[in-house]
Amino acid sequence: MSAVIRLTRLGRKNRPFYRIVVMDKRRKRESVYIDKIGHYDPFAKESEQLVIDSNKLNLWLTRGVELSEGVRKLWKKINRSSKAQEQAKKNTDNTSN
Numbered sequence: 536m537s538a539v540i541r542l543t544r545l546g547r548k549n550r551p552f553y554r555i556v557v558m559d560k561r562r563k564r565e566s567v568y569i570d571k572i573g574h575y576d577p578f579a580k581e582s583e584q585l586v587i588d589s590n591k592l593n594l595w596l597t598r599g600v601e602l603s604e605g606v607r608k609l610w611k612k613i614n615r616s617s618k619a620q621e622q623a624k625k626n627t628d629n630t631s632n
Contacts, residue, residue: 537561538569540595541603552576555587555606557595570595575609585613 537560544564546552553575556568572595573587596602602610 538595538598538600539603540572540592540600540606542575542605542609543568550578557600585609 538557539560540555540557541564542553543556543558544551544553554568554571555573555575557570557572558566558568562568570591572591573585575585577584
């Protein structure tokens with residue numbers, strides 16, 4: 536089975552909400568999925584926009600599942616923002632000492 540981790544759209548018109556799911560590559564976007572591993576809400580606060588169960592994500596990645604382009608972009612965005620927050624925290628710690 537060839538599977539992919541992708542976004543599936545929920546929500547109403549002009550107010551999207553996305554689930555991050557594992558599903559067969561050949562299925563349509565809103566069809567049956569294998570496993571739900573998180574969600575993404577573009578209208579939520581920055582810290583609450585993306586919620587992913589990292590244990591499930593790592594499990595599926597070790598099984599050879601690919602990330603879709605949209606999930607890959609979200610993952611990079613979150614990693615960049617978390618690194619920037621860590622850097623800012625280090626800078627404030629250094630200046631306070």
